[in-house]
Amino acid sequence: MKRTIIAAALGSIFWMSCDMGGTYEKEEKAAQVVLADTSHYTTMEWKDTVVNFKPIQMGEKATVVFKFKNTGKYPLFLTNVKAGCGCTVPGYTKGAIPPGGEGEVTGEFDSNKSHPGEVRKNIYVTTNTLGKSSHTLIFAGYVGNGK
Template identity: 40%
Template sequence: MKRIFATAIVIACLVACRDRHNPYENKLNLRPSYLAQVDVEHYTTIQWYDTVQNFGTLKEGDSVRVKFRFKNTGKRPLFLSNIRSSCGCTVPSFPEKPIFSGEEDTLVATFNSEGHPGAARKGITITSNTNNGTVHVLYLVGNVIPRPTAPAIPKP
């Protein structure tokens, strides 16, 4: 009986570990995310919980961090790569590790409003190894209140 129980535990551990294997690891110093991009036969799927985040109203010069949650809804590891923002005022940070099937993670973007008064709409473009579109676009939107300007001093 103990032997059957021990065997069942070993099998359960092997099955659990099998799902965590990154098939794109290699000894050639090639980034796994790039290998996943070209392996079109084994793409996965992604679900973005929010593709637009409204940060509300900021004073010019303030910064805000916005989070975009997502989930790997496919069967293969998910890789995000080649992430670009539409402006240098928006800096995205993202997981460079694989996101395995069923896992959730977050892409964080920091928006610096310095020099960007008025309505703001900043895009972030993400490339991924997904069937439901390899390019995804997320948006940060809000309003930036301009700094008050000093009144002009009349010349004598």
């Protein structure tokens, strides 16, 4: 099993060193290498995993921010960050977050792609963390009908 992981990691590094794919493919391969090396998983602490935004009107946008800290002894990587729907565009701290370092995940919610009333949305984050590598961030708020 260990040889398989090492072979996969080396194969991914070789693939990344060639300019055969676009940026997305290189990032995806780098994420696979990080996730395969469980001996260097770390720990993290979220300041908040649920955030409420102030009421907005239809047509407006709201930005939410989720802050975290690397509480472990190895670099922390966010290897995949995806919104639960098309009304949210996620952003995040890229690259290695050193031990003790901090970062954030952001979400820009576009009410034009949603509905009036109470909304509750998710952002899904994959990390190289011990015990739990998948994290769900939730944000909620109220969208007025604009009248």
